[in-house]
Amino acid sequence: MAREKEKKVRMKQSVGSRVFDICNTVFMVAFCITILLPFWDVVVRSFSRAQDISYMHINLFPKVWTLDAYKYCFQDNEIITAFIISVLRTVVGTVIHVIVCCMAAYSLTRTEMPFRRVITAILLIPMFFSAGMIPAYLNMKRLGLLNNFLVYVLPTGFSIYNTIIIRNYFFSIDKGMEEAASIDGASQVRIFASIIMPLSKPVIATVALWQMVGQWNAWFDNMVYCRRSANLTTLQYLLRRMLDSLTASTSTGASGVEAIGSMVDTNPDTIKAATTILVVLPIVAVYPFLQKYFVQGIMVGAVKG
Amino acid sequence: MGKTKTSGTGNLKKELRKHVPFYIFLLPAIILVILFCYMPMEGLMIAFKDYKMARGIEGSDWVGFKHFQALFTDPNFYRVLGNTLKISIFTLLTTFPVTIIFTLLVNEIMNTRFKSVVQTITYMPHFLSWVVVGTFVYQLLSPTGGVVNAILIKMGILDRPLYFMAQKDMFIPIYLISNLWKTTGYSIVIYLATISGIDTSMYEAASIDGANRFHKVLHITLPAMFPTMCTMLILNIGSLISVGFDPVFNLYNDATYQTADVISTYVYRKGMVESRYDFSTAIGLFQNVVSLALVIIANWFARKANPEYKII
Secondary structure (H helix, E strand, O other), X not given: OHXXXXXXXXXXXXXXXXXXXXXXXXHHHHHHHHHHHHHHHHHHHHOOOHHHHOOXXXXXXXXXXXXXXXXXXXXXXXXXXXXXXXXXXXXXXXHHHHHHHHHHHHHHOOOOOOOHHHHHHHHHHHHOOOOOHHHHHHHHHHOOOOOOOHHHHOOOOOOHHHHHHHHHHHHOOOXXXXXXXXXXXXXXXXXXXXXXXXXXXXXXXXXXXXXHHXXXXXXXXXXXHOOOOHHHOOHHHHHHHHHHHHHHHHHHOOOHHHHHHHHOOOOOHHHHHHHHHHHHHHHHHHHHHHHHHHHHHHHHHHHHO | OOOOOOOOHHHHHXXXXXXXXXXXXXXXXXXXXXXXXXXXXXXXXXXHEEOOOOOHHHHOEEOOOHHHHHHHOOHXXXXXXXXXXXXXXXXXXXXXXXXXXXXXXXXOOOOHHHHHHHHHHHHHHHHOOHHHHHHHHHHHOOOOOXXXXXXXXXXXXXXXXXXXXXXXXXXXXXXXXHHHHHHHHHHHHHHHHHHHOOOHHHHHHHHHOOOOHHHHHXXXXXXXXXXXXXXXXXXXHHOOOOOOHHHHHXXXXXXXXXXXXXXXXXXXXXXXXXXXXXHHHHHHHHHHHHHHHHHHHHHHHHHHHOOOOOOO
């Protein structure tokens, strides 16, 4: 009797469990669709004709597929320049960041180094207190970095957070190799460049990826420090300005709807959509393959942080 | 320095010389920090000065707490402060439970392939800038051809397109939903890491004792997540007064200033747009001092709650 009862309970559980599994799967699929929907919406718009998308339709696919918006983008000097600047700042900024952080991290592994605590404190304090937007602006002005490409890549050159993550990784490298190299007469620079760095590829890849995404996505420094130089505009800021031209129409009062309607001719949604694709594509294309490095970085930070 | 050896100037000199390459390695980092973190701090003086661009930071006259007095009698400031606190608290109240529930649901997915697909997709928006997210939101909610308006009209809920982004009562819901859309997938990672550290024999033992899935979640998984939850909650409290600039700036517009404007966007408009450098430096300083105090308090609590917790 008792055994039968137990069997019944188990059956009941498995039914409940199965119902839960089905609901959970449905929920997850719905959630993923919610995430993907905006992406798909931009893709559809970017391949649509301008006259097709200003109507009240729910388009799962473009009415007529066209590359017009992309053709426009690839002929527009402003967009091409912005793309080049974005790529440049991503490459240069990431290289500087990785080199500066790795060098600092290597030094911070020397526990017996005099003044190590003082130096760490100097590097750490800005994490908790910053001067703020206006003093930073005045400082850039004083340094002559306004409307200067360097303002994209120098202030982001160092991050104590990434440095600590790299340092923790360096700590896990076997000290024996370093000592052996040292006995063989290798200099510190040489040990760093030809032993430590190659052994730390995973953590360097992670930090570099983070920085690449950060550089590619940055726009605030463009808006504040390089507002007036058209040849230093990044892709993100260009998109932001397209958004601005949209939001500006709200100030014209209650007739915001009409205002936007009339703007379609001058700044078509399709071109905005195509630009959005240009902004998003590099990240979305690379991301699934490198996801493990992104996640790995968080783990390193979380476990040892 | 010289922890084990008897201290002496000779010894220190020897240690210093031994570490010369390492100091050189640190030099770029130190120079960058001084240039871009410490040098701007001199500019904080203008919060107490009548800043004239022609006379520079040093040359301008001191005015004491004039700007702070102006600040605390400025009705706009209280509105902005109120918005900041409101948005932070609502953000905390939505993201926190959603993250926990979503973590548990993802953890219950049995098919590992499906699980990793879900994680890959939901994690992706984290790598987009708020400019892009703002573009998405404006476009989805657009009164001319936006999907949301089209659906609502088809369902008969609206009879004509509504310009959602210009409704001041809609800002906070739109902000919260956009924020969840962007951050949920990313924020579960740390909790999933905690769950993966749970000893599986505990679940096996529970099954033998007749526990079902729900029991196991309630009595094993959730308690294991508790320390991480505490740490995250405390860290969130530390940033209560600093709503990020990016999300608000890319979602608000003149029509929604009343409900959307937060301290950082107010500082930007007063300073960069209206060029009231001294006044907006004062607002920024107020915010930074309060948030520093909150972070210190939060850290103190975090250490009390979990003695192993360290900020670095």
